Amino acid sequence: MRILHTSDWHLGQHFMGKTRQAEHRAFCRWLIEQVHERQVDAVLVAGDVFDTGAPPSYAREQYNQFIVELRETGAELVVLGGNHDSVAMLGESRSLLAQLDTRVVPAVGVDLAEQVLVLERRSGEPGAILCAVPFIRPRDVLQSQAGQSAADKQLSLQQAIQAHYQQLFALAEQRRMELGGGLPIIASGHLTTVGASASESVREIYVGALEAFPTTAFPAADYIALGHIHRPQKVGGLEHIRYSGSPIPLSFDEARQQKEVLLVELDSIGLHKVEALPVPRFQPLHSLRGSLAELPGLLAEVARDGTPEQPVWVEVQISTDDYLSDLQARLASLCEGLPVEVLRIRRERGTTQAGLQREARETLDELNPEEVFDKRLESEELDDPLRAHLLGLHREVLAELREESA
Structure with missing residues (x-):
């Protein structure tokens, strides 16, 4: 099973008065080429596909055009909501995009089973199970209580997010057994983890509640595909927990970074290899x-x-x-x-x-x-x-x- 892990596209971003439309268009073309050449089975966008909750029309058009062109490659697409994305906007076209082999998970829903997805190989056979976790808003997983201190709120949110992951992972294991076993389990996330190195364009998303999620709180998935941090990196030096980073520099302090997407290969044993594919620089x-x-x-x-x-x-x-x-x-x-x-x-x-x-x-x-x-x-x-x-x-x-x- 070959999965292309990317995140934080921020389509529609205006950079100090400049549009990034040409860069994003070039990146999408390049990504389609990689999917063709490397016979990728699925593309996973781990949040922040758009820069704002009300993106300009050209950004939406770019998103739709990518979906159409990707379908022609034979790969499926999974899009997860990020903290910049509008839940309503991403969710409004879910049913339509499902007909184009694109599954969208804009937010945590009531039915946990909707976040457990079976990813298929190009042959149509099951290749992996995904715990599709988008950006988790505090109200999605817990109710605030009067009189809680800041430390209590932080601990409560961390425990609630951890419980959400564990419940999804249990469902994924159950689904794996139903399919005969032997499938790797992947999890996603759009959040800050302990030890992650950020840049100035990354917005703090759990301000006053949870600044960073510990890696020990993730389930025992074979690979964890993360978004939100724009600098590509392993988390805590762990090979299987990765931020792909943004495909283009979103601030000047990212100008020297080599941007990349991650080609993840898994089999029945688990994670086989993670290869970083350098993204060309489309704007100096x-x-x-x-x-x-x-x-x-x-x-x-x-x-x-x-x-x-x-x-x-x-x-x-x-x-x-x-x-x-x-x-x-x-x-x-x-x-x-x-x-x-x-x-x-x-x-x-x-x-x-x-x-x-x-x-x-x-x-x-x-x-x-x-x-x-x-x-x-x-x-x-x-x-x-x-x-x-x-x-x-x-x-x-x-x-x-x-x-x-x-």
Whole structure:
């Protein structure tokens, strides 16, 4: 059984005013080629197929076009909901997409059996059983209780998610016995695990409740396909618990990462091999740091990756000339004639030049709510316990608001 594990496509993302449509289109074409060449049986998207709950029409069209083209390869598709995805939007076309060999699990449902899927080989024979776990919202698995401390809430949510996995795994084992045994069991998830290395584009999803799920709480599945963390990695050094990462860089701190999808091979014994397939870079992206004197050389170097038709997207961090008020004009002059487009300028301010408006990220639309509150607290003289208490309260409020709007 060959499964292609991918996640966090974020179709429809706008990156500092730039659309990622061309990159996503190129990635989808490349992925279809890999499925053809490697005779993949099933493709698993472990959450965040879209960037927002109301994606633009071109992103939905791209999603539908991929489904149609993938069906022509003979592989089936499983799409899991992520924290960025709208449960209603993903779920509205489930019945229709099922006719195109695509199964969608937008959220945890009432019937656990709906999350236990039998994946078939190209021959039509059962090849594996999947515990299809999407992003789990706290309200899906437990009821909040009055008077609980933050630690109690965290423990309750962890135990509830663990129990959900164990119940699904028991059903999967039962289904395996019904099919005669000998089938590997796979589990999925869209969450942060203990020890996972994130990037700045990853949104904290269990703020104030559960920051990370321990690997020991997963069931004894042969392979666990995870999404949400954009950096591809093994979890805790374990070969069978993996984040595939996002297929394109979703923030400048991901610019140096080699993006990949994972080709997972399983048989009746269990996991046979995991092969990382490097994803080509479809849009050159660089983060530069230096003084104005150093930037001409740095810009000339990265300009080699660009063309007039496809300029390099650049973030510039000014390290020593941050006091200058005309940085944008100076950088525009340095980039003149080069296939380079500066999307963000960051000033590395000295400690004497504090203030939220003087931070490296210069506009509020580049900060998430947690960062705005953190920066505001930095301007106050507070002792550590009070600061920690305020941060905890703020994150709990945000968690409740996000849960209500999900």
